[in-house]
Amino acid sequence: MKRRGLWIGLAGLIVAGLAVASAIVYEPSIAPIATPSPDSFDVTLKQEGARIVALGDCVVCHTAKDGKPFAGGLPLHTPFGTIYATNITPDSQTGIGTWSEAAFKRAVRYGIARDGHHLYPAFPYVHFTRMSDHEISAAYAYLMSREPVNVATQRNQLIFPLNFRQFVAFWNVLFLRPGPRNADSTHDVQWNQGKLIVDGLGHCASCHSPLNAIGGEKSGQAFDGGIVDGWEAPALNALGSAAKPWTKAQLVTYLRTGRASEHGAAAGPMLPVTRDLATVPEQDVEAIATYILSLQKAAPPSVAQASQRETTAAEQRGAVLFNASCAQCHGPGSPMQVIGERPTLAFSTAVNASTPRNAVQMMLNGINWHGEDATNYMPAFIDVYDDRQIADLAAYLRGAYSNKPAWRDVESMAAQLRKEDRAQ
Incomplete structure (x- = not known):
């Protein structure tokens, strides 16, 4: 990683x-x-x-x-x-x-x-x-x-x-603080089971926490989000302040299937994790969800963009690209949304994130075909669109599907992630 x-x-x-x-x-x-x-x-x-x-x-x-x-x-x-x-x-x-x-x-x-x-x-x-x-x-x-x-x-x-x-x-x-941990008597069995998995076997904090100067998890910032394989591992303690707050049922479904009805599909390093979790007893995943949802922090003040503003040239160019390559799956009323139950991009974690990293990664690398998981498939556009076009698409998605401020320096990030991908 x-x-x-x-x-x-x-x-x-x-x-x-x-x-x-x-x-x-x-x-x-x-x-x-x-x-x-x-x-x-x-x-x-x-x-x-x-x-x-x-x-x-x-x-x-x-x-x-x-x-x-x-x-x-x-x-x-x-x-x-x-x-x-x-x-x-x-x-x-x-x-x-x-x-x-x-x-x-x-x-x-x-x-x-x-x-x-x-x-x-x-x-x-x-x-x-x-x-x-x-x-x-x-x-x-x-x-x-x-x-x-x-x-x-x-x-x-x-x-x-x-x-x-x-x-x-x-x-x-x-x-390193070696050895097992005792259960917390102030919480029930399911919460304790979830904590033992998340903090131990699942080692979730190792990806979903920021690292300090020598690669250790930053003290007091567990689950605040991290970077893994060029992808942003979202803050697990901010699921309650998402564009549409996560429910336990949605989180369990996402962890077991790689997709959630109102949040999107797993990709990058998280996708194989969901494939492993699909093989374990459902009560394990329910315990994980219970513990994670207990970690939620208060939502920070939102900084919304002005409701009335002119569409930028980048968004206009991005709209053309979206209609050509994306609308058949992600556009309003598309068969993949109506029949395939794909969520609207308005609730997407990647589209509403503070950085464009995961949105760019999704466009560059997509989600590989994986047999029966075909509903999670998304083609990669790394060889289709250049960095400016990826930035234009990102600008359109951010403007059309989010009320968050526009991302900055998207083209340079696309170039950086493309370079890293080619080097691997």
Whole structure:
């Protein structure tokens, strides 16, 4: 995942952490084991593990494009280089086939690999650490029962001195608070279940929170929104102040299907998350929604544009492009809205956002075709429209479907996001 703030400024703290980091090269190694047989694990435990792994979204980060599930290789881009997701299949040479459950548990709780080296915090162990022992055992049983895939992970491409893993020890001192959390007796079972998933397995804050100068989540700003893979992860604590406030039913439907009747469709990094959540029990998703909706902050004062104003030249050009390429799905009274239940763009999170980032990303990259999820499909226009035309479309959407002020510098953002997309 590409996070604009990931480890930015870490070099400035290298000197301060040098004394700690240089003394910690490796933790003790845990002895390898013979790869367990899938039949050695309880069937019920493996089934529970499928749920745990889906809630943790493991397959998304640990599967390369066109690669085998869990075999790693997905490049995780950071401002200081690229980290490649590891192979977590039970292959004894390139995966975790020789890892005991104790070694797996240490990795999940403390970010330490079986041989003792520190894992980079792109692996969200700062959240996974909250998993219960049973959840870790279930995840281990499930992963050890997958198909072994012999694929070596590419060498990370990080600049000096971030290519030395021992510096992560200093990062952990600042941000890792290991161990499970107790339930909050002031709330009911469903709220507590949602909190455990959102703050732990789901690691939602790792994407939906702003990061500080060295890649840790900013204190006191959990769920205020973040940037992931060039997309804006919206503030989860502002769903109640959306153009049309989210209801629990809508949020549950969105998380399980990737679309909400009055808010739009999931795209970018969020889309595969919804595909994983479609496989877990509905009560898990209802608990997630309950907890998230309890986090809502008071809506900030709105700054609406003047009701009477002249349409700009950019909006006029954008209207022509909209009618040519978008109106058949998104225009008023279009068959896709009437029959396909596509929501009006007036309630779209992307159209009403404070920045044009997600609206531009949607136009550039669309939503890939995914079998039975065809109702979520949107073609990409990255090779159809240039940056100015994308900016014109954005201007039209903002003016026609929102009462928010016009976005600025859309063309330059389109150029930046297009460049980043080409570089991947």
